[in-house]
Amino acid sequence: MKIRTLTLGNYQTNCYLVSDEDGVTAVIDPGYEPELILSHLKAECLHLGAILLTHGHFDHVGGVKTLAQAASCPVWMHEAEQTMPSRLTAGTLYYTDTYTDGDTVQVGKLTFSVMHTPGHTPGSVCLRCENALFSGDTLFAGSCGRVDLPGGSAAKMRESLKKLRAVSENLTVYPGHGEASTLERERAYNPYLR
Numbered sequence: 001m002k003i004r005t006l007t008l009g010n011y012q013t014n015c016y017l018v019s020d021e022d023g024v025t026a027v028i029d030p031g032y033e034p035e036l037i038l039s040h041l042k043a044e045c046l047h048l049g050a051i052l053l054t055h056g057h058f059d060h061v062g063g064v065k066t067l068a069q070a071a072s073c074p075v076w077m078h079e080a081e082q083t084m085p086s087r088l089t090a091g092t093l094y095y096t097d098t099y100t101d102g103d104t105v106q107v108g109k110l111t112f113s114v115m116h117t118p119g120h121t122p123g124s125v126c127l128r129c130e131n132a133l134f135s136g137d138t139l140f141a142g143s144c145g146r147v148d149l150p151g152g153s154a155a156k157m158r159e160s161l162k163k164l165r166a167v168s169e170n171l172t173v174y175p176g177h178g179e180a181s182t183l184e185r186e187r188a189y190n191p192y193l194r
Contacts, residue, residue: 057121126138141178144190
């Protein structure tokens with residue numbers, strides 16, 4: 001598995017290109033600048049196999065429709081994101097398939113496991129692939145996602161963080177914003193994960 005990170009747009013959203021050995025790639029949270037993502041895929045000779053969304057906020061989904069139509073690939077999202085106000089999603093959310101807690105999605109030779117982690121939004125998910133955890137806006141290095149926007153819930157965020165704290169392996173955490181971390185580091189130093 002190879003992970004490439006593109007940090008895009010005014011909100012500095014991390015978009016992840018996760019590829020298997022044959023170049024089949026899952027794009028996680030294609031926030032802004034779909035043309036930049038497409039040119040990066042082309043330059044690296046990668047085949048876009050699927051788009052996986054951690055949640056539906058506009059800074060994470062802005063490039064979805066353009067990418068999906070260019071590659072004719074599926075777009076996965078938790079169905080609870082449909083309840084969010086359109087002002088937070090920049091219009092109608094574009095997706096083809098839904099996943100929920102415990103589901104897996106196969107992209108090439110890679111398997112992504114879905115953990116439903118509501119709190120930031122009703123349908124927030126973390127996606128695990130091998131030793132990587134793509135945490136969206138649920139878990140950041142030293143912090144967690146905000147819960148004060150419509151659809152957010154402090155109580156649900158606490159439960160979601162408890163679920164992440166219970167993961168026994170020391171996974172590398174790839175958040176929706178900011179630097180990567182590890183679960184071991186976050187369990188030790190992140191006040192929201194203690």
